[in-house]
Each structure stands twice: as structure tokens, then as C-alpha cells.
Amino acid sequence: MIRAGRGGVYAPSWLERGVIGIGWDFDSADIAAMDREQIRTAYGQAHPGDSKGKVAAGVGQVYRFAHDMTTGSTVVMYDPESRLYHLGVITGPCVAVCDMDGVTYTRDVTWGETAPRDVLLPSSKNSLGGIQTIFAVSDEVMADLMNAAKDKSAVASNESAIDDNDATNDEETLAATYDNGIELIKDRVNQLDWEDMERLVAGLLKAMGYCARVMPKGPDGGRDVVASPDALGLESPRIVAEVKHRKGAMGAPAVRAFIGGLRAGDRGLYVSTGGFTKEARYEADRANIPVRLLDLDAFVRHYVEIYDKTDDDTRSILPLTRIWWPA
Structure with a gap:
């Protein structure tokens, strides 16, 4: 799962262009050729004022985009305007770009089926409201998405103090929590007569x-x-x-x-x-x-x-x- 910016602002562009992206700035460095420690060093140089926790969160998210998301992987992206989860397949490597406001790295995606949020199970809606920019979707939620697509997440968490895979910063967490709250309110509005x-x-x-x-x-x-x-x-x-x-x-x-x-x-x-x-x-x-x-x-x-x-x-x-x- 990847969030298309706050409030899904990039969703229409990503769908039209067949891409996904992230906005962390590394001065166009080839992050796909870096290991985790090299990404950490580059992140620290590009963002010297960030706290240790914020650096850890950023490094974990960037590493996932550059390495864990591979060609052939399934990706999920939510468009809040249409209330659809878009399912796609990653078809290209991580590349640096300079033609999208707020996005510095992209990967090509072939978008396919869509799953309406309104027909998902409540547990799936809660899981897909994860606070991170990029996170793993559980098998159960993925199955629910596929079923919803045919009919028209849980983040792996360790209790370590600062782990690259689940650490987040207050700003990111606040934005994600706000957006998830908006979606829950929209669910309630749809139930009104x-x-x-x-x-x-x-x-x-x-x-x-x-x-x-x-x-x-x-x-x-x-x-x-x-x-x-x-x-x-x-x-x-x-x-x-x-x-x-x-x-x-x-x-x-x-x-x-x-x-x-x-x-x-x-x-x-x-x-x-x-x-x-x-x-x-x-x-x-x-x-x-x-x-x-x-x-x-x-x-x-x-x-x-x-x-x-x-x-x-x-x-x-x-x-x-x-x-x-x-x-």
C-alpha cells in the first residue's frame, strides 16, 4: 500500500501517468543502488535537522520503495475522491524524477482493477488506514480487496524503540490519522438518508x-x-x-x-x-x-x-x- 500524498492529492496524476512516487529528497541520488546504511547516510546529509526517529522512519519508507517493492509486486493506492482502491502491478525500477511537484522518485505501474471502499469489511478499512506512507497489506485484507474488485492493513509491527520498518514521525502520523478520520466520516455520511x-x-x-x-x-x-x-x-x-x-x-x-x-x-x-x-x-x-x-x-x-x-x-x-x- 502506498499513500498518494495527503488527501490523495497525487492519485489522479499517478493513475493517468501509470506511476507511483515518493517525495523524500536525496538530490537525485540512485537510491536503488544503495543499501540501508547508505540511504541513512544520504538522508542525514539531505535532512540534517531531522530527529533520530524521523530519520529512521524516512529511511525505512525509502528503502521499501527502492528495494522491497519489486517488479511484479502488487501495489494498492487509494483515491479519496472516487473512494476507490486501485490495484496495480509494478513494472519498472525506482528512478529519480524532477517533473512532479513534491515527488522525487517514481516507479512505473500498470493499473488494473478497482475496489470500492464501501463494500470492504470494517476490519479492512481500518487496516488500510495505516499511518505510514508505504506499508504491507495483510493476506486477509488483500483477499477482501480482490473480492470487492470482483463485485462491482495491517502493518507488521515490532516493539523495538526505533525500527526502520514501523517508526513514524509525528507529522506523518498526524496527517495519516487525519486522512483516515476523513474516510471514516465519509463512510458515516454514506449511511445517511x-x-x-x-x-x-x-x-x-x-x-x-x-x-x-x-x-x-x-x-x-x-x-x-x-x-x-x-x-x-x-x-x-x-x-x-x-x-x-x-x-x-x-x-x-x-x-x-x-x-x-x-x-x-x-x-x-x-x-x-x-x-x-x-x-x-x-x-x-x-x-x-x-x-x-x-x-x-x-x-x-x-x-x-x-x-x-x-x-x-x-x-x-x-x-x-x-x-x-x-x-
Whole structure:
């Protein structure tokens, strides 16, 4: 398993280019030709201010990428936007690159099947939320992934104080724990019914300072939630939100119809827990009226950021617990 950057930021690029990558900087040195101690020395020279624990964690991860991951190995990468685990086979050696922001070494991968997160066992979801950038996936979790792919991790841990295979630094652990928490919240959102999802969107807008209300169902389609700065709905900007709580990405025709129903002075918000196609995003980008599309990942991240300002009714729909972390 390899994490595609915080929040899976590199996932679309890796899928398009057929690669995986890491971002540790070694001044383009050939890390595939180095043993563990040589990598440790090079890491220390490139990052002289890092603590002993952080160096150990980095060295272990880099060594795995350069040596443990071999041609023919199966690799798993998660894309949080689509909520799919992508399974691939490594087809090339570890090479230094300079054309990807934040990535300094890549390996070629032939991507194949995908496994939806929603159909995995809870134990598999927890295992795949490992805190390291690269870690081994257990046979049981791999079998669950393969079964999920057909139907559409546990990290080996030693109790040594600082072991290259399982040591992590606070920054990496915090980022991985946050991302795993986001995925667990997304799992919970997918369990809500459509009425609660509409109320949740209204609650988000209220927490942002708007007076928002869920609209009664009727012939005025595409107006599930309406929000404005004042309680009477007379002040601008007025936000009109459509909420689609279902599997499957919304396409360009649906977004185009939504935009066509907006009035002068409106601002459009389209929330789709199933995501959007590229064509749908293009429709929103070229609209004459400001329109924002929120997929499940973007909605949950906004909700987490604004949660402290939400009212009791909103929190009753999707309650969260704050986790304190040492600074």
C-alpha cells in the first residue's frame, strides 16, 4: 500500500501517468543502488535537522520503495475522491524524477482493477488506514480487496524503540490519522438518508453564517436548500443548493440543468456524494453564474473545518469527536 500524498492529492496524476512516487529528497541520488546504511547516510546529509526517529522512519519508507517493492509486486493506492482502491502491478525500477511537484522518485505501474471502499469489511478499512506512507497489506485484507474488485492493513509491527520498518514521525502520523478520520466520516455520511443529507447541507451553510432552510418538495426542482445572509431571503448573495445523495457521478446534463434553473443574483451549490464527471466540472467552470461543486470528500472536509460552529440539530445528524494531538 502506498499513500498518494495527503488527501490523495497525487492519485489522479499517478493513475493517468501509470506511476507511483515518493517525495523524500536525496538530490537525485540512485537510491536503488544503495543499501540501508547508505540511504541513512544520504538522508542525514539531505535532512540534517531531522530527529533520530524521523530519520529512521524516512529511511525505512525509502528503502521499501527502492528495494522491497519489486517488479511484479502488487501495489494498492487509494483515491479519496472516487473512494476507490486501485490495484496495480509494478513494472519498472525506482528512478529519480524532477517533473512532479513534491515527488522525487517514481516507479512505473500498470493499473488494473478497482475496489470500492464501501463494500470492504470494517476490519479492512481500518487496516488500510495505516499511518505510514508505504506499508504491507495483510493476506486477509488483500483477499477482501480482490473480492470487492470482483463485485462491482495491517502493518507488521515490532516493539523495538526505533525500527526502520514501523517508526513514524509525528507529522506523518498526524496527517495519516487525519486522512483516515476523513474516510471514516465519509463512510458515516454514506449511511445517511437523503433527507438527513439535505439537512446536513443546510446545517453547513448555517455554520458559515447564512440563514438556510430545506425547501419543501415540489415542481421547483433543483432547489433542495436555499440560503441567504438574512432570514427573509432578500439579501444577496442567495445560495441555491441541489443535493444528490446517491452512488454514481453526476454528469454534465444534470449540472447544466441545475445552472439553467438559477436566477439572476443566485449562487449555485451542487452537492453530490457520488461525485462528478470531468464534463460536469467543465460545465460548472464555464457557467456565467458562480457555481461550486462539492463531492463527498470536499463536503466532509468543509464539515470538519466548520463543525465547531454547527448547531445541535446539525451535530445530531453527524456527530464528531475531537482528537487531541501533542503540538
